Amino acid sequence: MACLAAVGAEAAALLFRRLAPSPVVPRRRLAVCCRVHRRDLRTAAQLPQKSTSNAKPHNSANIQKDEASGSTDKGRQEKFEDENDISNLQLEDLIRMIQNTEKNIMLLNEARLQALEYVEKILKEKKDLERKINILETRLSETEVQLKLSTEGKFSAEINDSPSVLELDDIKEENILLKDDIQFLKAMLIEVAETEESIFKLEKERTLLDASFRELESRFIAAQADMLKHEPRQYDTWWEKVENLGDLLETTSNEVEHAAIILGRNHDLQDKERIKSVEERFQACNHEMHSQIELYENSIVEFHDNLSKLVEEAEKRSLEHSTSNMPELWSRISLLIEGWLLEKRISYNDANTLREMVWKRDSCLREAYLSCRGMNDREIMDNFLKMTLPGTSSGLHIVHIAAEMAPVAKVGGLADVISGLGKALQKKGHLVEIILPKYDCMWNDQVNNLKVLDVLVQSYFEGKMFNNKIWTGTVEGLPVYFIEPQHPAKFFWRAQYYGEHDDFRRFAYFSRAALELLYQSQKKIDIIHCHDWQTAFVAPLYWDVYANLGFNSARICFTCHNFEYQGAAPAQDLACCGLDVEQLDRPDRMRDNSHGRINVVKGAIVYSNIVTTVSPTYALEVRSEGGRGLQDSLKIHSRKFVGILNGIDTDTWNPSTDRHLKVQYNANDLEGKVANKAALRKQQKLSSAYASQPLVGCITRLVPQKGVHLIRHAIYKTAELGGQFILLGSSPVPHIQREFEGIADHFQNNNNIRLLLKYDDSLSHWIYAASDMFIVPSMFEPCGLTQMIAMRYGSVPIVRKTGGLNDSVFDLDDETIPTELRNGFTFVKADEQGLSDAMERAFDYYTRKPDVWKQLVQKDMSIDFSWDSSSSLYEDIYQRAVDRARAAA
Ligand SMILES: Nc1ncnc2c1ncn2[C@@H]1O[C@H](COP(=O)(O)OP(=O)(O)O)[C@@H](O)[C@H]1O
Numbered sequence: 008m009a010c011l012a013a014v015g016a017e018a019a020a021l022l023f024r025r026l027a028p029s030p031v032v033p034r035r036r037l038a039v040c041c042r043v044h045r046r047d048l049r050t051a052a053q054l055p056q057k058s059t060s061n062a063k064p065h066n067s068a069n070i071q072k073d074e075a076s077g078s079t080d081k082g083r084q085e086k087f088e089d090e091n092d093i094s095n096l097q098l099e100d101l102i103r104m105i106q107n108t109e110k111n112i113m114l115l116n117e118a119r120l121q122a123l124e125y126v127e128k129i130l131k132e133k134k135d136l137e138r139k140i141n142i143l144e145t146r147l148s149e150t151e152v153q154l155k156l157s158t159e160g161k162f163s164a165e166i167n168d169s170p171s172v173l174e175l176d177d178i179k180e181e182n183i184l185l186k187d188d189i190q191f192l193k194a195m196l197i198e199v200a201e202t203e204e205s206i207f208k209l210e211k212e213r214t215l216l217d218a219s220f221r222e223l224e225s226r227f228i229a230a231q232a233d234m235l236k237h238e239p240r241q242y243d244t245w246w247e248k249v250e251n252l253g254d255l256l257e258t259t260s261n262e263v264e265h266a267a268i269i270l271g272r273n274h275d276l277q278d279k280e281r282i283k284s285v286e287e288r289f290q291a292c293n294h295e296m297h298s299q300i301e302l303y304e305n306s307i308v309e310f311h312d313n314l315s316k317l318v319e320e321a322e323k324r325s326l327e328h329s330t331s332n333m334p335e336l337w338s339r340i341s342l343l344i345e346g347w348l349l350e351k352r353i354s355y356n357d358a359n360t361l362r363e364m365v366w367k368r369d370s371c372l373r374e375a376y377l378s379c380r381g382m383n384d385r386e387i388m389d390n391f392l393k394m395t396l397p398g399t400s401s402g403l404h405i406v407h408i409a410a411e412m413a414p415v416a417k418v419g420g421l422a423d424v425i426s427g428l429g430k431a432l433q434k435k436g437h438l439v440e441i442i443l444p445k446y447d448c449m450w451n452d453q454v455n456n457l458k459v460l461d462v463l464v465q466s467y468f469e470g471k472m473f474n475n476k477i478w479t480g481t482v483e484g485l486p487v488y489f490i491e492p493q494h495p496a497k498f499f500w501r502a503q504y505y506g507e508h509d510d511f512r513r514f515a516y517f518s519r520a521a522l523e524l525l526y527q528s529q530k531k532i533d534i535i536h537c538h539d540w541q542t543a544f545v546a547p548l549y550w551d552v553y554a555n556l557g558f559n560s561a562r563i564c565f566t567c568h569n570f571e572y573q574g575a576a577p578a579q580d581l582a583c584c585g586l587d588v589e590q591l592d593r594p595d596r597m598r599d600n601s602h603g604r605i606n607v608v609k610g611a612i613v614y615s616n617i618v619t620t621v622s623p624t625y626a627l628e629v630r631s632e633g634g635r636g637l638q639d640s641l642k643i644h645s646r647k648f649v650g651i652l653n654g655i656d657t658d659t660w661n662p663s664t665d666r667h668l669k670v671q672y673n674a675n676d677l678e679g680k681v682a683n684k685a686a687l688r689k690q691q692k693l694s695s696a697y698a699s700q701p702l703v704g705c706i707t708r709l710v711p712q713k714g715v716h717l718i719r720h721a722i723y724k725t726a727e728l729g730g731q732f733i734l735l736g737s738s739p740v741p742h743i744q745r746e747f748e749g750i751a752d753h754f755q756n757n758n759n760i761r762l763l764l765k766y767d768d769s770l771s772h773w774i775y776a777a778s779d780m781f782i783v784p785s786m787f788e789p790c791g792l793t794q795m796i797a798m799r800y801g802s803v804p805i806v807r808k809t810g811g812l813n814d815s816v817f818d819l820d821d822e823t824i825p826t827e828l829r830n831g832f833t834f835v836k837a838d839e840q841g842l843s844d845a846m847e848r849a850f851d852y853y854t855r856k857p858d859v860w861k862q863l864v865q866k867d868m869s870i871d872f873s874w875d876s877s878s879s880l881y882e883d884i885y886q887r888a889v890d891r892a893r894a895a896a
Pocket residue numbers: 418419420421423706707708735736737765766767768771790791792793794
């Protein structure tokens with residue numbers, strides 16, 4: 008807009024500059040001259056008449072008269088010649104003046120054209136501004152909607168930096184930005200108003216100049232016609248000539264006078280009126296600007312008032328709000344209580360009472376917490392201790408001990424399960440806590456309120472006690488404890504999660520420290536749920552060490568997410584965490600079924616109350632070959648063994664809210680999916696020539712389990728079928744990583760194939776959204792989450808029928824399966840032919856039956872893969888185990 012004003016000023020200045028050198032001054036001088044000469048001329052024209060009347064009294068003097076007349080004629084002639092010279096001069100001046108006028112008209116015309124260009128520019132800029140106003144209005148209405156939501160209770164405000172307050176802070180920040188935008192816009196509008204006024208004035212001036220121009224033009228034509236009329240004519244007498252010239256001069260003088268007036272008028276218009284109008288405009292703009300600023304200031308005050316009211320209201324409503332919507336709040340309260348207990352600032356009994364209140368989502372406790380805004384830790388604790396009402400809880404106290412949790416420390420599906428299942432159980436009213444190692448490479452920014460407790464928990468390792476720092480924070484609304492061992496081996500300061508030479512020792516240490524933390528906090532836990540070999544030590548440790556110390560309220564649940572990794576080691580290694588090797592190195596306990604080593608997964612199967620795996624089909628598979636040596640143990644313990652299909656966290660994986668996507672979308676509006684595909688193709692320099700060219704995605708760890716040779720085949724097969732392929736994955740196996748680097752190099756300049764050999768969570772979301780098909784050709788797959796996530800994002804899965812893939816993907820052409828369940832393409836044999844057939848069928852549907860394909864995409868997006876039903880199954884088996892324990896007690 009500033010540039011617009013500058014253009015305006017420049018155009019005006021140019022107009023002045025170009026008109027100023029026009030021949031106004033000589034014309035004026037000429038006009039005065041003309042007036043003088045015309046008077047003289049008139050006198051000269053009257054001379055003969057005067058002499059005739061003077062001669063009348065002298066009748067006798069005819070000759071004299073003739074002589075006199077002859078001498079008079081001579082005089083007259085001399086005088087006329089003088090006059091004729093003068094009039095010639097005047098004519099030259101007149102012609103010059105007309106020429107100047109003509110030039111001036113041309114200049115004015117040019118100026119007019121410029122003004123028109125300028126007007127066009129201004130109108131364009133105005134349109135732009137209107138567009139920006141529209142955008143801002145939309146944003147403003149979005150903010151209003153958010154604020155409205157907050158008043159409706161969808162926002163919940165808490166003390167300090169609770170998520171609700173954070174959301175309100177976001178709104179505030181957004182509104183501050185909006186205010187800035189509004190201010191900027193108002194300034195723009197003022198400038199637009201100013202510019203519009205300028206346009207109006209310029210238009211008015213242009214009309215005046217036009218009129219002048221037309222007048223001058225017509226007069227110029229008339230003058231030319233006059234000159235033509237007079238010039239070629241032969242006069243009979245000098246007298247006639249004089250008379251004609253007199254007339255001509257008179258006309259010309261009039262013309263000149265008129266032209267001078269017009270030019271003067273134009274000049275005045277340029278000089279005075281313009282300055283005056285500019286001054287007026289300036290004043291008007293100034294006035295307008297001030298009134299706009301005043302208005303704006305008033306609206307800001309009003310806005311702040313409203314915002315404060317809304318914040319207050321939201322806070323009030325949060326007090327009344329249903330507790331089920333505030334997992335973060337309860338997690339924080341829970342962490343506070345546990346922290347005080349560990350720091351020995353409150354007694355076990357008090358802690359237990361308060362814990363029970365947390366389970367019950369006690370409104371008094373919640374209100375006490377909310378009213379503690381601004382208080383220090385001590386004051387909050389005192390307030391809490393005032394509430395010692397006893398109570399019982401219908402919920403369970405569940406603690407997950409794991410090596411991963413999404414999104415703070417994620418390697419694969421295990422991380423997704425910990426947060427997904429944890430959140431689902433929390434939603435069902437259970438008190439859920441998580442214990443993780445404090446990795447140096449974890450994403451601290453994904454933890455809310457991360458802080459270290461003022462206590463060191465000691466734990467046993469290799470005959471000594473070591474201090475552990477305990478960190479707390481919430482992740483995805485769940486309370487999490489992070490254990491940071493103060494051991495010289497710096498177990499979790501390795502810049503990676505797994506793959507260290509001493510992984511067995513690292514996780515044996517962690518399992519022991521986690522139990523120690525629970526033991527020292529004297530929690531009355533119902534379920535301790537450990538996952539995979541890394542925390543499988545927990546089961547034997549709990550029953551062999553801690554139960555003997557009286558810490559025995561809990562039942563142990565062990566979930567094996569993958570029987571490929573069993574934590575086998577020389578028997579004596581087990582001793583590091585305090586387990587009794589002699590007691591445990593037995594075939595019915597922890598000795599590996601085939602190698603004569605000890606096997607911690609076997610130990611967990613033997614020592615846990617509940618053993619689960621992640622899909623029903625995999626649970627069947629592992630009872631035979633898939634059990635990798637543990638099938639017999641599983642058979643022996645089959646009564647406590649069950650396969651429960653994992654869910655996915657439908658908050659994290661939601662295309663209609665996913666912030667990682669370029670455009671959000673849903674099953675009813677798939678345009679966003681097309682936009683994501685176009686954007687990804689562009690970003691990855693893939694060809695965009697055919698929008699309908701199918702894009703095949705694959706996101707995976709590149710390990711033999713995932714069928715790396717089939718993934719490689721899928722890349723070439725896609726190229727052969729005319730599709731595009733994008734792989735996101737990395738391998739902990741060096742030769743596989745190298746092999747795929749080779750393939751990536753090979754296709755580096757191919758605009759249909761892209762291999763991205765890295766871990767990138769954000770990009771994974773985008774690939775799920777952009778791809779049309781998704782391949783999972785696993786050799787075995789305990790559950791597999793990627794096929795479910797892919798379906799949620801409308802990417803049709805092409806999978807091998809194994810494990811959890813068999814429980815979640817059903818072939819579109821398989822008539823033995825009810826139509827409503829069919830959602831993808833499957834193949835059985837783990838060979839290239841099987842995969843090729845499935846891919847060809849998928850490509851065929853995609854290209855030849857777009858309507859069927861669209862329905863398939865929409866159906867896949869609507870399938871419920873949430874944790875809701877799976878978490879109910881866990882809830883059920885937990886409860887049964889707890890009931891059995893209570894009955895036995
Ligand atoms: N390279 C990668 N970048 C980002 N996310 C990945 C990558 N590889 C795998 N993932 C994610 O890890 C999870 C894999 O889970 P799953 O299918 O159960 O396989 P696994 O646990 O065997 O690796 C999914 O959430 C997937 O999106």
